[in-house]
Amino acid sequence: MSKESFTSAEFYKYLKNEKFMGTCCNECQEVYLPPRPICIKCSSFDMSWTELSGKGKLVSFTSITVGPSFMSEAGFDRKNPYCVGIVALKEGPQVSGQILGVNSKEPETIKIGIPLSLKIMEHGQGNNKKTWLGFNKEE
Numbered sequence: 001m002s003k004e005s006f007t008s009a010e011f012y013k014y015l016k017n018e019k020f021m022g023t024c025c026n027e028c029q030e031v032y033l034p035p036r037p038i039c040i041k042c043s044s045f046d047m048s049w050t051e052l053s054g055k056g057k058l059v060s061f062t063s064i065t066v067g068p069s070f071m072s073e074a075g076f077d078r079k080n081p082y083c084v085g086i087v088a089l090k091e092g093p094q095v096s097g098q099i100l101g102v103n104s105k106e107p108e109t110i111k112i113g114i115p116l117s118l119k120i121m122e123h124g125q126g127n128n129k130k131t132w133l134g135f136n137k138e139e
């Protein structure tokens with residue numbers, strides 16, 4: 001009998017295959033991201049992977065001028081800041097990700113509550129390849 005592991009490592013494996021997955025409690029249908037092996041609502045161990053829509057709304061954000069090295073390699077710095085936000089997904093969980101299609105240099109123009117949809121971000125090659133969550137502003 002093989003037991004599935006509901007870990008962030010598994011989450012990123014799915015993400016590299018362009019699947020945006022969370023875990024869903026089979027007892028009470030609560031959805032979790034980051035994935036969890038145990039439901040905090042009803043304490044059930046009966047979880048399964050579920051594909052998420054990637055749709056959500058912006059809850060909060062911040063402009064980042066000094067980020068991790070893979071972000072500076074991707075061209076972001078003090079002169080070209082990027083925006084990171086918390087997104088409330090349609091399915092319930094909140095995740096952080098890069099917010100695209102907004103003006104990070106003028107954060108006062110970015111509105112809380114704007115509808116967003118997932119765009120999986122990649123930079124680099126082979127073992128150095130980084131995958132992270134981006135969210136595009138929906139028109």
Ligand SMILES: [Zn+2]
Pocket residue numbers: 025026027028029030039040041042043044
């Ligand atoms: Zn549950």
